[in-house]
Amino acid sequence: xxxxxxxxxVVKSFGEGRAARRVLDGASLHVHPGEVVAILxxxxxxxxxxxxxxxxxxxxxxxxxxxxxxxxxxxSERALSRLxxxxxxxxxxxxxxxxxxxxxxxxxxxxxxxxxxxxxxxxGQDLIDRLGLREVxxxxxxxxxxxxxxxxxxxxxxxxDPPVLLADEPxxxxxxxxxxxxxxxxRAGAEEGRAVVMxxxxxxxxxxxxRVLTLRDGQLIG
Amino acid sequence: xxxxxxxxxxxxxxxTVLAALGVLAASLVxxxxxxxxxxxxxxxxxxxxxxxxxxxxxxxxxxxxxxxDARVSALPNLETRSYRFEALNEDVSGNGHxxxxxxxxxxxxxxxGYTVVDGRDVRDGESGAVVVERGVAREWDLHVGDELSVEExxxxxxxxxxxxxxxxxxxxxxxxxxxxxxxxxxxxxxxxVALLWLNDPDKADVTLAQAxxxxxxxxxxxxxxxxxxxxxxxxxxxxxxxxxxxxxxxALVAAGTMLAAxxxxxxxxxxxxxxxxxxxxxxxxxxxxxxxxxxxxxxxxAAALGITLGALLVARPAAELLAALNELGPGxxxxxxxxxxxxxxVVALVVAAATWPAWRAARRPPIEILRGGDLARKPRGRARRxxxxxxxxxxxxxxxxxxxxxxxxxxxxxxxxxAARGRWFAAVATIAVCAGVVTLMLALASLLExxxxxxxxxGKRYQLAVQLDPSLIxxxxxxxxxxxxxxxxxxxxxxxxxLGEPIRLVAYPGDHTRFENPPLAExxxxxxPNEVEVGVGMADALGLKPGSTLAAQIPDGGEIRFKVAGIxxxxxxxxxxxxxxxxxxxxxxxxxxxxxxxxLDSNSNAAAVTEGLVELGAELQPVGAAQTDNAAFLAVLxxxxxxxxxxxxxxxxxxxxxxxxxxxxxxxxxxxLLRATGADAPTVGLVLAGAxxxxxxxAAIAGxxxxxxxxxxxxxxxxxxxxxxxxxxxxGQIALVIGGLLLLAALATLLVARRxxxxxIIAGLREE
Numbered sequence: 001x002x003x004x005x006x007x008x009x010v011v012k013s014f015g016e017g018r019a020a021r022r023v024l025d026g027a028s029l030h031v032h033p034g035e036v037v038a039i040l041x042x043x044x045x046x047x048x049x050x051x052x053x054x055x056x057x058x059x060x061x062x063x064x065x066x067x068x069x070x071x072x073x074x075x076s077e078r079a080l081s082r083l084x085x086x087x088x089x090x091x092x093x094x095x096x097x098x099x100x101x102x103x104x105x106x107x108x109x110x111x112x113x114x115x116x117x118x119x120x121x122x123x124g125q126d127l128i129d130r131l132g133l134r135e136v137x138x139x140x141x142x143x144x145x146x147x148x149x150x151x152x153x154x155x156x157x158x159x160x161d162p163p164v165l166l167a168d169e170p171x172x173x174x175x176x177x178x179x180x181x182x183x184x185x186x187r188a189g190a191e192e193g194r195a196v197v198m199x200x201x202x203x204x205x206x207x208x209x210x211r212v213l214t215l216r217d218g219q220l221i222g
Numbered sequence: 223x224x225x226x227x228x229x230x231x232x233x234x235x236x237x238t239v240l241a242a243l244g245v246l247a248a249s250l251v252x253x254x255x256x257x258x259x260x261x262x263x264x265x266x267x268x269x270x271x272x273x274x275x276x277x278x279x280x281x282x283x284x285x286x287x288x289x290x291d292a293r294v295s296a297l298p299n300l301e302t303r304s305y306r307f308e309a310l311n312e313d314v315s316g317n318g319h320x321x322x323x324x325x326x327x328x329x330x331x332x333x334x335g336y337t338v339v340d341g342r343d344v345r346d347g348e349s350g351a352v353v354v355e356r357g358v359a360r361e362w363d364l365h366v367g368d369e370l371s372v373e374e375x376x377x378x379x380x381x382x383x384x385x386x387x388x389x390x391x392x393x394x395x396x397x398x399x400x401x402x403x404x405x406x407x408x409x410x411x412x413x414x415v416a417l418l419w420l421n422d423p424d425k426a427d428v429t430l431a432q433a434x435x436x437x438x439x440x441x442x443x444x445x446x447x448x449x450x451x452x453x454x455x456x457x458x459x460x461x462x463x464x465x466x467x468x469x470x471x472x473a474l475v476a477a478g479t480m481l482a483a484x485x486x487x488x489x490x491x492x493x494x495x496x497x498x499x500x501x502x503x504x505x506x507x508x509x510x511x512x513x514x515x516x517x518x519x520x521x522x523x524a525a526a527l528g529i530t531l532g533a534l535l536v537a538r539p540a541a542e543l544l545a546a547l548n549e550l551g552p553g554x555x556x557x558x559x560x561x562x563x564x565x566x567x568v569v570a571l572v573v574a575a576a577t578w579p580a581w582r583a584a585r586r587p588p589i590e591i592l593r594g595g596d597l598a599r600k601p602r603g604r605a606r607r608x609x610x611x612x613x614x615x616x617x618x619x620x621x622x623x624x625x626x627x628x629x630x631x632x633x634x635x636x637x638x639x640x641a642a643r644g645r646w647f648a649a650v651a652t653i654a655v656c657a658g659v660v661t662l663m664l665a666l667a668s669l670l671e672x673x674x675x676x677x678x679x680x681g682k683r684y685q686l687a688v689q690l691d692p693s694l695i696x697x698x699x700x701x702x703x704x705x706x707x708x709x710x711x712x713x714x715x716x717x718x719x720x721l722g723e724p725i726r727l728v729a730y731p732g733d734h735t736r737f738e739n740p741p742l743a744e745x746x747x748x749x750x751p752n753e754v755e756v757g758v759g760m761a762d763a764l765g766l767k768p769g770s771t772l773a774a775q776i777p778d779g780g781e782i783r784f785k786v787a788g789i790x791x792x793x794x795x796x797x798x799x800x801x802x803x804x805x806x807x808x809x810x811x812x813x814x815x816x817x818x819x820x821x822l823d824s825n826s827n828a829a830a831v832t833e834g835l836v837e838l839g840a841e842l843q844p845v846g847a848a849q850t851d852n853a854a855f856l857a858v859l860x861x862x863x864x865x866x867x868x869x870x871x872x873x874x875x876x877x878x879x880x881x882x883x884x885x886x887x888x889x890x891x892x893x894x895l896l897r898a899t900g901a902d903a904p905t906v907g908l909v910l911a912g913a914x915x916x917x918x919x920x921a922a923i924a925g926x927x928x929x930x931x932x933x934x935x936x937x938x939x940x941x942x943x944x945x946x947x948x949x950x951x952x953x954g955q956i957a958l959v960i961g962g963l964l965l966l967a968a969l970a971t972l973l974v975a976r977r978x979x980x981x982x983i984i985a986g987l988r989e990e
Contacts, residue, residue, distance in 0.1 A: 057898060057983045077979070078902055085900020096895045096987065100637045105630075110899040112630040114908075156899070 002069075003030040004163050004195040005054055010063035011218075012049055023049050024060070025218025031195040033163065036187060038209035039199045045215045047199040048168050054197065055088050055166045056080040068163050085115055089157030091186075093169035095149040097141040103152040104128055104137035110159045117160045127155040131185065147178025154185050165189050167198040171205050183208045227515040238520060245524035246531075249568050251873075253532020253561065260560045261540045265549035266452050269387040272550055273337040276417035277426055277448050279388065280433065281308075284412040287330070294416055299429045301421045304332030305413035314398050316370035316380075319362040325397040326372055328404055328411050334384075335417045336401070339550070341366035341382030344403040352378035355399040356545060357391030359383045375406050388451050391548040423448065445716065496580070497588050506584035510577050517576035518569060525568040529561055631905060635912020638889045639881070649881035650921045656874040657925025657959055662933045663867030664955040684708075684737045684819040685828060688840035695818060701834040703826025708737055709816035711804050715774040717764055725760055725774060726794070729804035737819050738801065744768060745788030751805035754784035759797020761789045772800065782806045817843060874963065878914060878970035885913050886978050893978055894986025907975040911968070918967035922960040926951065 012024040023046030031037050041047045052058040054065055056072045065072035068087045072080070084090075097106045107128060111120025128137050131151045141149055150170060157165060167186055171179035179202075187208045190196045198205060206212045213220045231238045269275075282290070287305060294303050307328040314324030331346050336353075344351045352370055359380075364370065368380045384401060392398045404411055420429055426447055433445070499509055541551050551557075640646045687710070690698065698707045711729040730737060735747065740757070745768030748755050754772050756764075766772060770786045784802060792799050808814060818840070822831060832842060886893060893906060901909075934949035951959070 052984055055898070057987070081897070081900050081902035083900075084898060085902075088900075090898050092987065096891065098634070098892050098895070100641060101634070109630065109634070109896075113896065113899055113901045114905045115900070115902070160900070 002032075004033050004068050005029060005031040005066075005197065007050075007054055007065040008063055010050070010053055010065065011061045012046065012053060012058070013061055022218055024053070026063070027215070027218060027220045028063075029054065029197070029213070029220055031164075031197055033193050033195050034190055035211065036190045036196040036198065036209045038206040038212045039197065039215055039220065040201060040203075040206060040212060041215035043201070046218065047201075047215050050215065050220070051166050051168050051197060051199050054164075055090060056083055057090075082115060085113055086117065086160055087162050087164055089160070089162040089165045091150070091153050091157050091165065091167040091170045093172040095141070095146075095153045095173070097149055097152060097156075099141050102138045102140055103133060103144060103148070106141070106152055107155045107159055110156050120159050123161060124155065124159045127158055128152075131155050145178065146174045147181055150174060150178065150182050151185065154182065154189075158189065163194055165194050165196045167196065169200055170198060171200065171202060176204075179205070223512060223515050224519070227512060227519055230512075230516055231519060242520055242524040245521050245568065245572055246528040249525045249528025249565070250532040250535070252564050252568055253529035254536045255532075256529070256560050256564045257533040257536050257557060258540045258543070260557060261544060261552055262547075264552060264556075265544050265547060266387055268552065268556070269337075269385060269549040270448065270452075273386050274333050274335060274419070275387060275448055275451070276304075276333070276335050277420040277423045278418040278430065278433075279335075279446050279451075280416040280418065281445075282414060282416070284414045286412055290413060290416065294418065294433075297418070297429050297432050299420050299422055299425050301419045302333065303419065304335070304417045305330040306335075306415040306417065307407075307411045307413050308415050310397065313373040314358075314370065314400060317362045317364055317368060321398045323397050324372065325399045326375070327399060327401045327415075328407060329401050330404060330413060333417065333419065334401075335388070336384040336386035337550075338382040338384050341380065343382055343384075344401060346403055347405045348403050349405040350378055351381040351403070353382045353384045353401040354380050355392060355548075356383050356385045357393065357395070357548065358398045358400065360391075360545065361393055370400065372400060372402070375402060378402065378406075385548055385550060387548045388446075389548060391546055493583060496584055500584060500588035504584075506581060509584040510581035513580035514573050514577040517573040521569045521572035522565075525565045525572070529565050529568070533557060533561055631908045632912040632915075635909040635914075636916040637912075638885050638892065638909070639913035639916035642888070645881075645884070646917065649877060649917050650924065652877045653874050653881075653917060653921035653963070654924035654928055656870050656877065657922055657963055658928035658933050659870050660867045660874070660962075661926055661929040661951045661955060661959045662937060662949065663870065664958065665929065665934060665949050665951045666937070667867070668952070668955070669949060682738050683735075684821040686820040686822070686832060686835065687817045687843045688820065688835050689815075689843060690818040690835065690838065690840040692816065692818065694838050694840075697838055698818065698820065698835060698840070701831055703823050703828075703831045704820055705823045705826075706736055706821040708732075708819055708821075709804075710737065710819045711807060711814055711816045713776065713807065713811070713814065715776050717772070717774065725772075726799045727774060727776075727802055727807060728799060729802045729807050731804055734801045734803075737821060740790040740792040740801075743789045743791050745786070748787045748801065748803065751803040752783075752785055753787040754800045754802050755788045755790050756786055756800045757792035757794075757797035758789055759792070760800060761786075763798065774800075776807070776810050778811070780810045782810055871962065871966070875966045875970060878918060878966055879973055881917050882910060882914055882970050882974040883977070886910065886974050890981070890986040894981075894983045897979075897983045898987065903975060903979050906978060907971055910975050910978070911971045914967035914971045915964075918963050922963040925963075926956050926959065 007027070007029040010024050010027045010029075011022065013020055013022040015021050023044075027046075027050060029037070029039075029050065039047050039050060049058070053060050054067065054072065056067075060073060063073065067083060070079075070083055070087065072083065075083075097103065098109065101109065104124075107124045108121055110116065111124050117123070128134055131154065133148065133151055133155065136144055136148055141152075144152070150173075154170075165186065170182050170186065174182060183205055186196050186198060190210075198209065200206060211222065213222055215221075284307070290305070291303070294300070307330075309326045309328075310324075311322060312324035312326045313320070313322055314326070315321075329344065334343065338353065339356060340359075341353075344353050352372060352375075354364055354370065358364065364380055364383075366380055366382060369377050370380055371377050386399075389395050389397075389399075418429070418433075420426055426449075430445055430447075496509060500506075537551075544551050639649075684706075692709055695707050695709070698704060708730055712726065714726050717725055728734070728738065733747075734755075740755075742755075743758055745755075756766055756772060760766065764772070766786050766789070768786050768788060771783055772786055773781055773783045775781055784800075784806070790801070791797075804816075820831065820835065822828060836842065893909070896906060896909065930950055934951070937949060
């Protein structure tokens with residue numbers, strides 16, 4: 001089976017002159033559909049950077065990346081937007097729900113973006129039900145618990161039915177119970193055929209992964 | 223603290239330069255407005271003082287000096303007097319220019335009533351020298367030492383250039399004034415003008431009444447007071463001053479809002495730093511003080527430079543405008559005080575705008591500041607809890623429920639813009655004031671053009687005026703396209719009780735409203751020959767009301783009295799105008815010839831009617847609007863107003879871009895999130911368009927309402943309290959302003975969206 005995420009020889013540096021620091025130095029990552037990959041590593045080693053590069057949120061200095069057969073590197077901003085819209089779902093540590101919108105509206109927001117999947121709204125409603133969020137769907141983010149917020153964020157990430165789910169410290173801001181529930185949902189996402197890449201520094205989170213990679217000295221080590 | 227502040231400003235050099243440029247731009251506008259406004263507002267008094275303008279100018283047929291001086295010197299309240307002989311319609315030429323409308327003024331000993339601004343005055347007894355009015359010198363490029371040919375006097379050498387603010391300057395005034403000494407006439411010249419300076423100018427009425435009494439028999443006696451001169455000269459400038467003051471205020475409000483919004487966003491950005499400072503033990507007062515010092519260090523040079531540049535920028539145009547009004551500029555020392563005060567005002571505004579949000583933020587607990595979050599106020603009242611209320615179909619209702627699918631992203635933009643209520647309101651208010659001023663400019667420019675060309679603006683319902691034998695009126699009435707024909711008598715008189723007040727009497731046999739229909743403000747229309755309708759300007763000046771008596775001194779006639787039946791809003795002759803039936807007027811002046819006025823059908827051909835009238839032997843006369851004599855000046859003013867409107871439009875664009883930028887900057891995280899979920903440039907643009915429309919639409923509506931309800935009436939009252947200036951914007955102008963504002967909103971959206979799309983998504987997500 002072909003890898004849905006294929007990143008090879010990725011290089012990324014930050015800073016200039018003496019302050020320049022190469023956080024990724026030829027890192028490679030290949031993930032297949034239905035697979036959950038956890039990336040571990042100490043703070044500042046470049047885990048999130050790797051995720052951002054795979055998701056087309058940032059551009060590498062060198063290397064090639066493709067997602068679902070579409071190139072991420074060397075492509076236009078418009079093509080990257082299309083890729084993020086239809087092929088990639090993001091889940092962030094701090095949820096990033098818009099505070100003025102209800103949980104439901106936050107989920108449906110991704111479906112309102114120009115070029116979103118036509119059935120995104122129906123899928124969003126279905127996800128809200130499946131993730132047990134109907135009761136609190138009309139509540140604003142500040143009225144929700146951390147676990148509920150993260151479940152809404154996962155629903156939002158899945159609303160366009162992407163083949164890739166990228167999660168950046170998805171349990172980092174949650175208690176153990178809520179964290180376990182989120183991990184279960186990510187695992188369920190993979191079982192539906194998605195490739196899930198999760199950046200974490202919690203070993204418990206890594207337990208649900210099919211593969212665990214460690215980022216050290218700019219390289220992903222299996 | 224100053225050293226710390228300087229270091230902080232240096233550390234964020236780019237932002238400091240941008241903020242300083244913003245202050246400089248706002249100060250530039252303030253500097254220009256203050257310079258022009260102050261120069262114009264104080265121009266007459268300043269020039270009158272310098273020129274020793276008399277309190278009363280009396281014109282009469284030539285008299286022997288001894289005879290007239292015997293009468294004048296006996297007047298009460300008289301400080302001093304001097305005399306002139308004024309010859310009109312003289313041939314004057316020089317430097318390749320010629321006019322047949324020269325006013326050659328022979329000055330006698332004593333005060334001159336003008337000030338020499340270049341060269342020297344003519345000396346008593348000196349022949350061969352002439353002083354030229356500055357307007358003539360500028361227009362004909364004459365300098366001291368040049369030669370000027372003056373009818374009867376031959377070639378004279380220019381000894382000086384003079385300014386006298388008793389009239390507007392040549393060529394705005396058609397007469398070219400020059401001054402010569404009595405020696406030019408070999409001493410054999412008799413005065414026809416007396417200049418009177420009074421001990422107490424407030425008691426000019428007493429002096430004038432006495433003057434009228436002791437000079438009885440002189441005939442064709444005309445008085446004009448210094449106040450009357452000022453009223454006449456300041457009429458056009460008054461409108462300009464009102465507008466410039468309004469523009470200055472708009473600029474200040476706009477600049478203040480922008481500065482406040484920028485300062486707010488800057489504090490938001492530096493929240494962590496403030497939190498660390500608080501955690502280290504700095505008090506809110508200390509943090510606010512540091513902010514104030516930083517703002518002062520930034521604002522003082524920027525404001526001083528901006529205001530100085532603004533003043534320099536308009537110094538020449540202001541001087542030109544003053545020269546056209548025959549007035550003197552304030553000079554560098556005169557303008558310095560208002561400019562320094564303006565600089566202090568701008569600095570105070572900048573410091574307040576920068577300090578207040580820092581003080582507000584720093585008063586919060588340090589941990590709350592460090593945690594970040596928006597400075598916007600949290601929802602008031604009890605916290606909304608889940609399941610608090612249920613709507614139909616079992617859905618829980620929610621006040622913040624998003625709009626439907628179609629409007630989702632656009633509505634999100636609206637929410638972004640309105641989330642910080644105070645700032646949204648300030649942005650709407652700023653742009654509304656700008657839109658209101660632009661609407662006012664358009665309305666005013668149209669009005670000025672109509673005042674120049676359209677007699678309808680002064681309530682005239684006739685389109686043609688001719689000299690025609692009244693016996694031919696029935697023939698004129700039979701011409702195709704003619705609706706009505708009538709006789710119109712007009713004469714300039716003076717109020718018998720207050721001789722300094724000139725009044726114009728207009729008389730029609732029968733109902734005058736067939737030909738002139740000024741709106742009635744009070745009382746009723748005239749019905750009998752002993753009744754009069756007076757303009758508000760005259761009623762205010764003379765204290766008239768329905769039931770009062772108006773006594774008018776008719777030149778070469780006697781006094782006629784009328785009972786005031788009504789007060790009307792009339793624009794012509796500064797509102798110093800009255801409508802009567804002609805019986806009493808003709809009884810005292812049977813020699814008075816009427817004009818014949820012609821009212822046309824709405825779809826008639828004026829040219830064809832004119833041709834028919836000419837065939838009857840009629841001689842066409844111009845139908846005056848309010849300012850027909852100053853047509854060129856009004857055209858320039860209309861162009862200036864449109865230019866100012868355009869400048870205010872640019873302020874609107876700046877305010878919109880600024881409001882959108884601040885919103886986009888504050889909601890950077892949200893925009894980054896949208897982009898992370900795949901939003902492309904048009905989608906982000908849609909969100910920003912929502913934010914722009916949330917500001918532009920209410921601002922456009924409020925702007926139009928402001929113009930119709932406040933600006934228009936206020937400027938109308940300021941510029942011409944004696945009449946109803948039609949300053950309401952037309953539907954076309956309102957549509958233009960609203961359309962223009964929406965276009966600016968689209969432009970602002972485009973500019974900000976481009977900038978937002980260039981920002982890295984990651985940076986925005988980190989801020990969120």
